[in-house]
Amino acid sequence: MKVKGRAEHSLWYYSQLFNVPLSLIIDSNTNLHVKDTLHDKIINIPGYIVKEYGITKEDSFDSVANKLNMNIEALLLLNHGDLSNLNQNSKINIPIRVTEPIVIGEQNYTYQTMIADLKRLEEIYPFMKRNTIGYSVQNKEIPEVIVGNGEMRVHMNGSFHANEWITTAVLMALLNNYLLSITNQTSLAGIKTEPLYHYATLSLVPMVNPDGVELVLNGLPEDDQSREYVIALNEGSTDFSNWKANINGVDLNKQFPAKWELERPRKPQQPRPRDFPGFRPLSEPETIAMATLTMNSNFDRVIAFHTQCKEIYWGFDDREPPYSKTIVNEFAKKSGYKPIQTLDSYSGFKDWFIYEWKRPGFTVELGEGVNPLPITQFKDIYNESIGIFLAGLYM
Secondary structure, X not given: OEEEOOOOOOHHHHXXXXXXXXXXXXXOXXXXXXXXXXXXXXXXXXXXXXXXXXXOOOOOHXXXXXXXXXXXXXXXXXXXXXXXXXXXXXXXXXXXXOXXXXXXXXXXXXXXXXXXXXXXXXXXOOOOEEEEEEXXXXXXXXXXXXXXXXXXXXXXXXXXXXXXXXXXXHHHHHHHHHHHHHHHOOEEOOEEOHHHHHHEEXXXXXXXXXXXXXXXXXXXXXXXXXXXXXXXHOOOOOOOOOOOOOOOOOOHXXXXXXXXXXXXXXXXXXXXXXXXXXXXXXXXXXXXXXXXHHXXXXXXXXXXXXXXXXXXXXXXXXXXXXXXXXXXXXXXXXXXXEEEOOOOOOOOHHHHHHHHHOOOEEXXXXXXXXOOOOHHHHHHHHHHHHXXXXXXXXX
16 A cells, blocks of 8 residues: 655654554665655555545544544545545545455466466565566566565475476465565464564565466467477377476476486486476576576575475485474474485485585475375465475574
8 A cells, every 4th residue: 555655754653553563664665764754755555455435424534434443644644634525425545454365376376376466465565575586488577576684584486397386376375374464463373473574584486487387277379389399298288287397398396406417317318298307407597597596695495395295305415404304393393294304316406405505405295196286285285384384484
């Protein structure tokens, strides 16, 4: 919600007026200094939307404020203090506090749905920052969102694999509920979230592989330039439900320079719907974007969400630090998932992070069954993963 500031007001005043933490007001208005005069400045108020209210002949600002249980000053601010048009059949603006999530995760969660939800979240929670870390093969933006101002830098991501798109739906729902809880100063799964905002900075890339997700969920239109190539890789079938790779037929989670040369000989040697590690590490724009983000961000830990089997992989090449075990045990306690230290597998994103930085990295395999997991598992997966999401920020 946006309001026009007044000279006699301050960001602290708006924090009190709308019952929103001052830090969120400040972080929603980074173009302003806390001591700046606010005369005629546009001020972002997180956690609110504006709706119109139709006036009846009995109404006044006072009566409307009482009827809607609102502060009269908030009504005056949204209507520029103008009482002259307050008559029957006129309309005024009223602030509505957002108390329910807007993300509907329990659906076929497409790239377009994610982008629309991110835009809406930006409007409601302007302290959430959004960057573009790169573009997919088909030139789709790969967004990163950042929440928090703490020293602990935590990165999470989803949908490295196309047919694991439910991870994006879960992460977007977790993000929405985290933002909602911080702003309204409530608990999430029994955890007070406002302190987490100041303890950790969350970097989230909800969908690493947008082309692949769209292929699985919507197929390719007749005029798509990649159509013949992709169908040929898929052995002539237009059923792409088992597709894991990006649109080039490269498995994005086999692309990182962490003993890639050991993984390549035992995997397909040409582009395929799954498991082809590429002709060289970091050959794809999506993995280049993720590697560049990671190299520039100094993350303290990373958590990559995949599906399926209810396991958490937390080691690589004996380079993980000892406290990785403490963290993964907390994840296991919160989720019921099984911690597994090492696998006979190389060149994944978390492998590379551990290999290069010797910091905690985790691959969380959500849910159980055959990919793509049915959306009917969404609620169970969400409930299993919320503890991992939160513990990832405070451990």
